[in-house]
Amino acid sequence: MRPSPGAPPAAVGGGPAPEADDARWSISVVFSFALIVGAYFTFRFSGRWVEGDTASQADNIRAMIRDMTILSPSGVLYSNGYAFSAVSTFIVAFTGVKIETLLQLIYPLVSATLVLVAWPVYREFTGSARAATVATLILFVQPEFLFVILRGSHERVLRVFLLLSMWLLLRSFRHADKTPLYATYVFLFYLTVYGTIATNSWFGSSYVWALATALVGSWVARWLGPGLRPVSLSTQRRLLYVPIFAGVLAFLFNSYIYPPSGQTLGQIPSILDRLSRLMLTTSPDPSTTRYNAYAAIFDQWVDIRVYFLLSLGTYLLLAGSAALWIRMGLRWLAGVGDRPTLGRWLLWLLYGASALQGAMSVVADNAGMLGGNLQYRSFPTFVMMASPIVAIGLTEWRPKPRTRVLASGALGILALLGIAKATNDPAVSNGWSFYLPSEVSALRFLGDYMKEGQLYWSDFDERLRALRILVNASNLTPTLDPNAVGLRTYLISDIIRARAARLGRPVPPVTGELRIYDDGDVQIYRKRSLTPYQD
């Protein structure tokens, strides 16, 4: 059911309006579900999980606390923005918790508060409390979104800023005729835009581009569909200055406030150059070799079919949202049904903009630019836009009771699969992220008793390398190559042995070597010196 012009928006999302109290309970259900997911994320590994970005952020926060400045003279800082480190520093100043406790145990629960931010935004977009509840639920069963907000990275802060700024933008649109209120919303909007840029200037700039794209899309739509003219004009009038001012804010931030962030954006002009070198030469040099963002998937999961099963919700969201988005657009263009509301129109535009950015990130990833993982990085933003699109479709759906029960069951199964994927559950994932307390002890031993410059091996991937940074165990960087020149020390734990069995890879041969450390679960071996001159 859609509103007719002039009709109250209670009917926008379809269905009868629930009582306010019912809506509160609906939010509570999603919020408590998010709390369960957060608690499970820590409970699954007893709070002992680690991954690269979490470790890196721990290092940045530690440097900010130690040096008491956002630009640490040690050079240890998050080059894309300072806000997450600053927020964490503030929390540590008040609570006195350890940085690893904050990242591993507290933040996953704090992430549940995103529900309370997402819900009003989605209500503003969809015009329906029911659609907002469904959209928020869909958002919180998406593994790609869950993973980024549960781990110890800046994304939980970033998502709050992004969601809130969209709500403020829509509110400012709605109150454009009331100057003081409009100015208030505009002030708060730019505060959140600044927060987005200060958290990650790359994402902040992408957001500015998305708004600019929405503006252009609105302008194009004005000429294509006469029925879209009013909403398009309204959007243009109010959106025109946003990309300009936000762009200036981003420029000031990158150039003057936090210069390290400008370095990342400085890579953008070279993308075309790298792409052309990649496409036009028959013998590309290694620096321009095509980067395959999907290559890791085959190693990362026990079976590629399991990966696709766990990603089912993602693919359904992709396909469903795309179909609904096209249908909505075509109906509006053809003038069938009702004209779009401002909220739905902006949602439709931002969905298109984020999809376009997703496509562009595939190009950037192929060029091996910006870490080569932009598809992965930009997908959660796309999910944020796709969820309400699908929710609108679902709330307009009128299934029979039995179908409704089946659909609810399917959503429950998708939620479980999503959680398994987001937590890298070792039953299905080869990318183990958990560790033992004894591994921490062993890393500290190496930090205490190895000399600067000595090499050691610990695990087949970044797991213990990240753990070393997270718990600040030592300044020694382990090598991932068990045959590295000069390497004579090997840290072998029960987890590494189990992992070697899972991956079908041999544990470094240490049987006939010195065994210099034993804490029950972990042993450290040192290769015997072959000549009297080796130490």
Add this chain to the structure above:
Amino acid sequence: MAISERTTTPAPTVQTSVPAEADSPTTARGRHGWWDLASCAVIAVLALLVAGASPALRTPIGLAAVLYVPGFALAAAIFPTNAQIDRVERVALSLGSSLGLLAVLALILDKVDHGLAPESIRSAVVGSSLLLLVLAIVRRARTAPAAPRTVTPPNRARPSRAKRFTQAIVVANLLVAGLAYVLTLTTQPAAPTEFYVVGPQRVVLDYPRDVQVGEPAEVIVGIHQTTDAGGTYHVEAATADTVLASLGPVTLKPGERWEAPMRIALPAPGDDQEVVIRLLREGQPDPYRYLRLWLNVHASEPA
């Protein structure tokens, strides 16, 4: 306060999806009163007062003082009543504005020497929160008194089945999440007991390789006791059939570290002789931990 679908007056040309006014005028001020501002002020002040207390006490108060109170104070200063935003929107705005304020505050503090020291941070956050709360109080006090609050008789009817089901889910979810979290916090294992051997310089270097028969090779053995219990140990170095050296008994308190030099002399020549250094725990027949060295033992040269 309306959280559900609400009515609005659409703009002349564009339908807006959400109503302009969140609450009815009758609830504009009466709904809030002063308790919300007062409780935020209490949290902010408490966060300062408990600065030296244990993290268990400081954590919930500190999190609220950092992640909620500053934004709530800002939102209350801007929107002193519920006339423009409803409760859910106020919560969202409080959470987001807190983070935005912290981003700006960090930038300002960074310009001051040692601005990001814990004391400066606490003072700045609490100070700005209280300032905004005072502004909010002034603005709320100046707001024209609302019409007398409509007193709605409490609804004695039993909640609908769907609502009861929803409430049960919320309670169950909170219980499960709470249980999982408490289990996580309370089942943190202690650090293990570590047993190690290092070279004479106390680094992972210079392990003995070639020795003469009867010539003692020196290493340093160490024990780092687990943090949850004490223990008494013996350390002995042995070949397959001969005990070469022993140390102890050593009694260690939880978390205590012990290191001592150990001299190992082998009685017979031969290459690749395995020396096992065992950590024997009192009351346990089998070695608790063990280490291994390899030595090439050469016959003594004639004097």
